[in-house]
Amino acid sequence: MARVVVDVMLKPEILDPQGQAVANALPRLGVADVASVRIGKRIEIEFDGAADLDRAREIADKLLANPVIEDFTLRVEETPAEGEQQ
Amino acid sequence: MARVVVDVMLKPEILDPQGQAVANALPRLGVADVASVRIGKRIEIEFDGAADLDRAREIADKLLANPVIEDFTLRVEETPAEGEQQ
Numbered sequence: 049m050a051r052v053v054v055d056v057m058l059k060p061e062i063l064d065p066q067g068q069a070v071a072n073a074l075p076r077l078g079v080a081d082v083a084s085v086r087i088g089k090r091i092e093i094e095f096d097g098a099a100d101l102d103r104a105r106e107i108a109d110k111l112l113a114n115p116v117i118e119d120f121t122l123r124v125e126e127t128p129a130e131g132e133q134q
Numbered sequence: 135m136a137r138v139v140v141d142v143m144l145k146p147e148i149l150d151p152q153g154q155a156v157a158n159a160l161p162r163l164g165v166a167d168v169a170s171v172r173i174g175k176r177i178e179i180e181f182d183g184a185a186d187l188d189r190a191r192e193i194a195d196k197l198l199a200n201p202v203i204e205d206f207t208l209r210v211e212e213t214p215a216e217g218e219q220q
Contacts (some may be wrong), residue, residue: 049169055176067177070197075184077196079189083135083180089178091153094169103165112165121193 050099054119057088057114088118092125099124136185142199142206143174174204178211185210 058064064103067085074082091112104122113120144150153171160168177198179190190208199206 057176057178070177070193073197074193079193081182081186081189082193083182084178085180086178088176088178090143090172090174091156092143092172092174092197094171096167096169100167103167107156107160107163107165107168111159 050095050097051125052093052095052099052101052104052122053125054091054093054104054108054112054122055088055119056108057086058117059119062096062117075100136180136181136183137211138179138185138187138208139192139206139211140177140179140194140198140206141174142177143172144203145205148203149217173218194218 057060064086067087071082071085072089074080074085089112093107095103101122101124108120108122109115138177150172156169156173157168157171160166160171177194179193181189187208187210194206194208195201
């Protein structure tokens with residue numbers, strides 16, 4: 049089992065009302081030092097065998113991202129948990 | 135400017151119909167070696183100054199994730215582009 053992670057984010061020039069709504073709510077939480085919030089998608093593709101980046105790119109391109117308004121990045125994730133787990 | 139990335143994914147025991155729909159569409163693309171697809175959210179929080187992980191955790195906990203059905207991970211992203219850019 050190998051995992052490819054696809055991150056799909058709106059292009060920088062596209063407005064992100066969902067992220068803006070979160071950013072607008074932050075002062076009510078007492079947070080004043082956040083410049084912006086952008087919200088996108090994270091897709092985890094589990095392959096039966098080895099991770100196939102070309103295959104994952106095809107999937108992302110055809111099914112996961114809208115190339116008109118979104119960019120995506122791909123990476124093979126070695127360990128299931130990266131960063132700090134909550 | 136520093137960026138904290140919050141990844142919010144459904145807990146493993148929670149069904150993910152959106153990911154399942156993508157997985158079900160893969161055979162039509164000729165892809166047979168994918169075991170599962172899970173779709174979650176990726177949130178980029180840009181801080182004016184230094185990245186504040188504790189603050190970001192509070193934001194994630196109160197605004198971004200539903201702790202009943204979702205887990206989240208936090209990390210400071212050093213370089214804006216990680217992985218392979220499309």
